[in-house]
Amino acid sequence: MEGRAVTARRVPRAGFILAGNHPEGDPARGLGETLRLFAFGEDLGFDVAGVRQRHLERGISSALPFLAAATQRTARIRLETDVVPLGYETPFRLAEDYATVDALSGGRVNVGISTSSPHGDLLASLGRSDDAADSYALIERFLEALEGHVLADQPLSTPYGPQVPRIEPHVEGLRHRVWLGGGSERSIRWAAAKGLRLLLGNLSDAGGHDRFEPAQRDHLDLYHSEFEGPGEAVVGVERVIVPTTTATAEQRAHYLAYAEARDARTAQPAELAGRRVVFQRDLVGTAEQIAERLLDDPSFDGRTELRVALPYGFREDEYRQILFDIRHAVLPELGWEPAATDAAASVSVTAHEAA
Secondary structure, eight states: OTTOOOOSOSOSOEEEEEOOOOOTTOHHHHHHHHHHHHHHHHHHTOSEEEEOOOTTSSSOSOHHHHHHHHHTTOSSSEEEESOEEGGGOOHHHHHHHHHHHHHHHTSOEEEEEESOOTTHHHHGGGSOSOTTSOHHHHHHHHHHHHHTOOOOSSOBOOTTSOBOOSOSSOOTTGGGGEEEEEOSHHHHHHHHHHTOEEEEOSEEEOTTOSSHHHHHHHHHHHHHHHOOSSSOOOEEEEEOEEEOTTOOHHHHHHHHHHHHHHHGGGSSOEEETTEEEEEOOOEEEOHHHHHHHHHTOTTOSSSOEEEEEOOTTOOHHHHHHHHHHIIIIIGGGGTOOOSSOOGGGGSOHHHHHTO
């Protein structure tokens, strides 16, 4: 980048997040495309590949079965849920599922969860009967289940012989790979107090600010100052990044129209469910323009990980071009290095489209 040298590793680890959108009546298409993109991202050297869990939408509604499939398509890249809302889950069953997928992956799962219950009014009749359960209490139970404490003094009699009664499979240390999706001061303080890692999105409580960047920086400082526990204080932040460097004219027009339609919400704070919130602007432009914005972003201080939030509903070839440009033209300007040397580093986007 002309006139500006990278003096430090501003982004130590980088990953991407997909929603797995699919056409009406054809979920296999979206799931298959997303699996291919996970393998593509691993070839490019990204550190993490994540999926959103979205209810009542044409996307991935159950992240863990998808990640179970992804364990068989990838070998190195970390696999992440961004995030599973615990409001609808049974803590011990979710712990069993996470541990099973982690065992299949060889220990590569990042456990991303949140306290939310989206579309609660529509799903109430199909959910648990204890709908008054506190969401943070559910997380406490989930963490306890992951820790694998023995649940009784006497072994269980099973067809496999006497068994110690605890959540199985038990994966040592999985509890220390739990990331809490936050954005409110309460969630950030809670994550720090429990020794959890933290995922921050493109929406944040505004606090005393009218812009997103200083508001999120306050949350990072709060988390690091209050972090306790044997685990590591780690934060990953989402940014919508859409570079146009190798895009076709058609793709560039699509990307710019996408950003323009979303830009108005970032102009000033908004009210959302009684909260005063601010939104991060999408980063759409040349790789150089995007790198400049990220270098000026106060959240990236050499400790904070990046999660590229890929837009909803784009085509597979567009996702491949975006990931390719980010890997080759954006991240190197931030001091990031790929997780492994790979043949895909020098292969064109067009060649990957045929994979």
